[in-house]
Amino acid sequence: MKETTLKQIAETLGISITTVSKALKNYSDVSEKTKKAVLDLARELQYTPNSFAVNLRTKESKTIGLIIPEVVHHFFSNVINGIIAEAEKNGYLVIILQSNESVELEKKQVELLINKRVDGIIMSLSNESNDDEHIKEIIRREIPFVLFDKISKLINCSKVIINDQKAAHNAVAHLISKGCTKIAHIRGPVNPQNSIDRFLGYKKAVEKYNIPYDSKLVYTCKNVTFEEGKEFAKQIINDHPDVDGIFVITDLVAVGVLAYFNEINVKVPEQIKVIGFSNWFMSQVITPKLSTVDQPSYEMGVESFNLLLEEINQRKEMVDFKPRTVELETNIIERESTL
Amino acid sequence: MKETTLKQIAETLGISITTVSKALKNYSDVSEKTKKAVLDLARELQYTPNSFAVNLRTKESKTIGLIIPEVVHHFFSNVINGIIAEAEKNGYLVIILQSNESVELEKKQVELLINKRVDGIIMSLSNESNDDEHIKEIIRREIPFVLFDKISKLINCSKVIINDQKAAHNAVAHLISKGCTKIAHIRGPVNPQNSIDRFLGYKKAVEKYNIPYDSKLVYTCKNVTFEEGKEFAKQIINDHPDVDGIFVITDLVAVGVLAYFNEINVKVPEQIKVIGFSNWFMSQVITPKLSTVDQPSYEMGVESFNLLLEEINQRKEMVDFKPRTVELETNIIERESTL
DNA sequence: TTGTAGGCGTTATCAG
């Protein structure tokens, strides 16, 4: 079964390719009669335009690329969800690539997408990335580009973010309002903007409430895993037995903390209160249920795509494009771990 | 900054497009000298072939489509992971679509992918799907096609599966070996093959060990959610207070069961033992830790892609293709909920 | 209202 082409339709109908093309696109200058004939035959033969040819002519593929550090991640898979849903609604398809937190891979993938000539790229940076060459290349080529969540302030492009500093501040303030007076922080890696911001939020909050900031109470994740959570929980309880609150960079790690405390029978929230970040699904099913900061992940996906689409359309019209940053609201979800 | 084309290189070098093309593809019939000149200039101008044109000529896009019911799902996101990793390794990109368990959406998405002329399609059926028209269309068009996990026996294509019946059988046998004598089953929806098979495995196992099969002990999920787990746990404990074991279609639902039992203080595993399916990450972090059946999700992704690639290549060589089915091993992970 | 011609950028064939 061969693919139907305009040519075939034209030949069987004994008219020109041009007319067929016009008829299918409902041009005004085609007689109703031929239009109908073409439409009928097209339906019968199940004609669909060859997208390869259309791409070549129109120079667009109605496809965008998405690069994220990890697919298997509650937050990111929700974002993916939002992006592909919104993209589909607007006639775009999404190619997904995973950088595994490796700048090297990320570079290759950007290259792949550029060569593929996608209409735009959405990305959340790997932990090591910054304003590197491959990112500069995207900007230089004027490929529509949106960063979300893990961004770099150095990059001049549209962004979808939350106010990490404020959100972290609120989380820590929440702990304090619950009576915590010595609060540790398990932070993310040194490089990513959001782990920096959450740390700053933590620092400002304690200082604001007259708890002297102590750098020894800050523990830095390398891989941001469940295991690290357990490990740091152990260190914290050993180094500072009087800690009564912990603010953790993300729920996955916080769950590790809770797991360790369960094991050694440290009571949460009685002895130590714990708050996470991101509102992973599992946070509401573990014991005790984890308090956390809710991040509108699906929404972030939707917004990211819309910002990208905006840029795609504006560039098509040759208006020169000004990047925008969208900041979404977060809120604290109070559960058992901070009661 | 315009895109570099063969033509530009040819003109600046004063040679023909043909020669440039050959030089870049390292054909033997180009002199070393011109080859070098071309290669140098190409690098300097950062030439990359226009994929739209290449697609049109070669009739392939080096892109495949993937349709799954849910992205935000531990099992599926792991499969995605395996697929995109293996695809990338082989020079393919992956477009991901989500059917949301809706046949309607699924149909549209198949159409999108066909129109996009992807080189192949990998799919896990939505709960309502069967050998429907849109699936037939894929087969009819001889588009390379692989089903994984949620398959239909009626469809004649390559498949990657586990032996759900055997795995379920083993799970129930495990409960029995731990002393359970009255075992309920929370099954998946009626249509999907894997929920049927898991049910059959349950039935065979109880019968094999001389526990009379009782259809009243079987509860059927509609949406396969955490909430349904809680709800059915409640029903089970009310309808059959003497049930001492539950085999649940998937971990998410099983976690709901555990949550309800925690709430009303039913002791797991002392009073009732619970085993799930799929080994979701959260299963190892809740209390009590959930016993489950491990399913090699990442592997399934890898195998799915490889089967697809096999078909793509064979069809290209015009050998007529015989679908294959790959069955992967599962194994029981014993944790606290069945101690 | 319809059709001709040219081009998008690449690749394959075949002649020089």
Next chain:
DNA sequence: CTGATAACGCCTACAA
């Protein structure tokens, strides 16, 4: 070793 030419399938000025 090199290059002219056609073709992939579609779109769009411009003619007729």
